Amino acid sequence: MELLVGGWKPFSLVDVTGRITFTVWSCGCNLKCPFCHNWKQAEWMNCMPFLETKFLEDLKESRDFIDYVHLTGGEPTLQPELVKKLSRISKEQGVEFSLNTNCTTAPALELINHADHVAFDVKVPFPQLSGLDGKSGTLWGTFEKCTDKLASSGKPVEVRVPVARGLTERYVDEIKRIVQKFDPEKAVVVVNPLVGPPLTEPRDEEWCKEHCYPGKFSPREEQFWKEQFPGYKVKVKRWLD
Template structure:
């Protein structure tokens, strides 16, 4: 019989080669988010306005992809807001898929449960800004101590991971990017993702991928302390 979980799914990307490193994956988007990032591409999802996808539909899709896909990326919205996330991950893993979680880092307790119970195989966490600029980017005040806790939990977990920053010249300076690199620290991958315009945030972005790659190289060369491996996407 079909299980039921306390989770609200707003859609999927049926096939992705870029969202789960070295895996072919489906991306499942949960609805609802506790942030309101200025540049969010998923504003319909964060307000819970997408039509809900039933677990039965998802199950039949996953059944039909068992021989084709390696993994399921659970993204959002913010997946860790959903109490049913551990059971949902377990259900996906029982179907034979690896699980990657995308999170904004606001629920360290949920992260601990998922890691302790070995329910995720990879975790990607956003570092939105240097700590003192978080509120400006996420559109609300939030205790950044909670985000720091999630960062440390992921680092200590030994799980394959990635930290990510969405980069727009109107929001983050190169000094900010330098601060973020130091926040993430040596030994962990950090990806700068160029922010593309959205209907709600369509200011021109002066950063180019090439410029950020050169900046990352220069940062590595000039820094007196070891930095993360920085990628640009």
């Protein structure tokens, strides 16, 4: 099967917190998150074949200045060969490989072994944030297995908490339970207020009118999220200051 990507950016300061990455966007996703702003690529639109020769040329130019090759999506584990190929090429070029996965696919359980660093969202409440509602069934079980495996692997992780206005805060104990699977020395927690237009073009604008933020949390909410994960490095994101 032809490997499809949305493109890549040889230097990025915003994709892994505190790190410089060479970021590659893969196509396709198994979820339908209503806030997703990469939803066109997630639906296999605006994609192009992965051109290995050009990728290698660009990576050789930036490899001395980056911390990771970071593969994000979409959901990269829908294309296992892409994950394995980028992991192999990165290592051959002396660069660590970082994988952003939603951790809800069966291949993810094995493909995380190919990464030196893994980033994932804690999408809670899962039926609503995955956009699958009643069809989200077994996927949460896979997510639990994936995060258990990651925690026992001891790999560094970025645990991302997407926060939907008027919804996520009620489930904070469930989010803490997932975060606490991880050694605080190995995990960075990034709390992300979901934002909608005009800052992003989400899949479901109507959903965002109810559940997205204008650019940052209220001061009370920002303080609330800063206090939820004592012992962990916590970054509360602001899209606008």
